[in-house]
Amino acid sequence: MHLEKLALVLSAVIACVLSSKFLDQEWKAWKNKHDKEYNTLHDAMFRRKAWEATWHKVQKHNQLAEQGLSTYRMAMNKFADMTPEERTSRKCFLSNKKSTSQKNVPVQVSSTTLNIPESVDWRDSKCVTRVKDQGFCGSCWAFATVGVFESHHCIKTKELVEFSEQQLVDCDSGNDACCGGLPENAMAYISKHGIMKAKDYEYADKHLACSYKPDNAVTFNLTKYYILPGEENMALSLAFDGPMSVGIDASDDFQLYRDGIYDGECTPEPNHAVIVVGYGTEHDEDADEDIDYWIVRNSWGEDWGENGYVKMRRNVNLCGIATDASSVDMTR
Template sequence: MDMKLSRCVLVFVLALSCSVRASGADTEGLEIPGAPLNLPVTDPGLEKAVRFAEERYNIGSNGVHIRRVSRIISASKQLVKGVRYSITVEIGKTQCKKAEVLHISEACEFFPESQKQKTEVCLFEVWDIPWQNKSTLLKQKCQPAVSKETQKIVRVSLSRDKPTKESLELLTKFKDFMVKYNRTYSSQEEAEKRLRIFQQNLKTAEVLQSLDKGTAEYGVTKFSDLTEDEFRLMYLNPLLNQWSLQKKMKPVTSASKAAPESWDWREHGAVSQVKDQGMCGSCWAFSVTGNIEGQWYKKTGQLVSLSEQELVDCDKLDQACGGGLPSNAYEAIENLGGLETETDYSYTGHKQSCDFSTRKVAAYINSSVELSKDENEIAAWLAENGPVSAALNAFAMQFYRKGISHPLKIFCNPWMIDHAVLLVGYGERNGIPFWSIKNSWGEDYGEQGYYYLYKGSRLCGINKMCSSAVVN
């Protein structure tokens, strides 16, 4: 990175925090139906929403101490069949222990030492329906707060030399990326490092774009400030390409008829909402639970969102966030006796002690099978029997935004499989065949959480590890 660009980035990072605080100010006081309205911290409805979010946060946390809101940074509400609150707060650890206190209150004092308080900044979205006396937590996104010391990193003025058009465009893109994905960095050095990585990733995305044979758009994603190694370590699954670890599975019985021209299990009620594995290599668990959700729906007519955290905690055959194999996961579920629901055994994104209860089993399996490696046979079986657990090389996925991805084999070695997903269907767009792939990186990835891959040439190894649970 040249010196002018290096000097510019710090000013942009400072401007970023100001722009985030300023965003939404134009709507204050407006009474547009359905539009977000900024709220004062004294708003009684806001206070109720904050207390509810605080309570749900503590229920989902596995910490010993109660945490509570120390400061409301910003808040707005939107009238949508009730009131939808969007609240950004600071949350700190108190001296009260969960086992000793029934209700959160101001009597629960924060730790005096900042290093023990471990403040977080959280975004909560709460939907309140007053006439039903019902509140729902729609979103919770938290990250460590940036300390006051690290906020002092920007003390550099712009160079007297005029920055180039290219450097300003890059900084604008980086600033937009930071705003959209709520990024903060702990120091001047870290901000400069992430900008360099961001710049290199833009170039990689441009190469992918220029050589792609499909209709995909590649560019800035929420992974654009990560190196390839960081992305692989945080989100992918290194065990999938270690073929010596693969267990032999019973072959599936072929479908009774040829595949229809297109199929999508989302249209038939067998697919739950897109989930987010977070910075944990647990894609194998999401792939398997997605498959079992579909199989259970086929058997019972009920779609139940099942627990990935149970597998992360209780599957002794796999390595939790360090990766795993679908074949192992099926065996672990059989041994455990089934899966609990997402509600009963909620996801935390890190390994903890196993808290599985046979009394809460919501779905079980009897065995598992391996599918053919022929894509036409996979499609026929999927259309007849339900969504399929699969795996692929995810290199091109880091920068995928939308469209049908058709990367060159040099970017997508079929023998270097490193990510487990769920095939929910297939079809064509403007004559181009594709697989519909449910991913586990949240709805802000790809097309509402889905990745579309060219179908018919065994691309990225998508055909090599297809499997399913069996529910009798």
């Protein structure tokens, strides 16, 4: 009996040692991949502990995905050494509920008699710029706004130009620079001042003194900017007019997204602005059902999600995606 107990204890010790060595190797490879360095031993130990918790979370979730119990998978991405509290505190979007400056923004309700295509992807039109990275600045609102203007300008002129997020961060007093903002406010700023090209006003990942030069700004024949209520209106506008900005909840699960159709957890209020560039439907063989989804461009770099994009479940107002949708009307 004592020998059996000793054998069980030894087996547990060996398994623990092997697991520890495996995680050591994984930790080292992850740090190399994401160029992670820590200033102190205490910081390194804290980050390693957070990373291990994320590792176990990701493995557990992906096992469910392999069993057909989830429609998306998670990744040990560049956010993996953050705690869940740190990941969910990366707020850069001020919802309409908190804003009093846009009471006069028109609400556009599209005609429900229009027949929309089964799927749309504005990337096919070559009118969607590359995926960008906002870095540590809470400037998602600027990236979402600029992305909408880039696409709509291209749709009207057939010229794809990258515009300056940094101008909005530095000069748009209607928003709060790296501490968050609202795309409708930024649309109002651009409609009045225009916007410079990115090559003339480069992104700095921080708030600087305003260097706006009116003579270098591109101005637009902007009919209006507007809010879109509900996913049906969003789909109609997207199909016939072009990409739009939306506010979503970038929860802990969302930030660890790898691929598939995201339908994970959300918190009550949107905290992140992104761009919807398309929609579609995919058949889930495990559930034997068709799942509608949005194609969403993020501003966390190409090394996040599906080359910077995420597919989010559609027609269920997932993560409040239909709560703060906005777009623009341009003429040539």
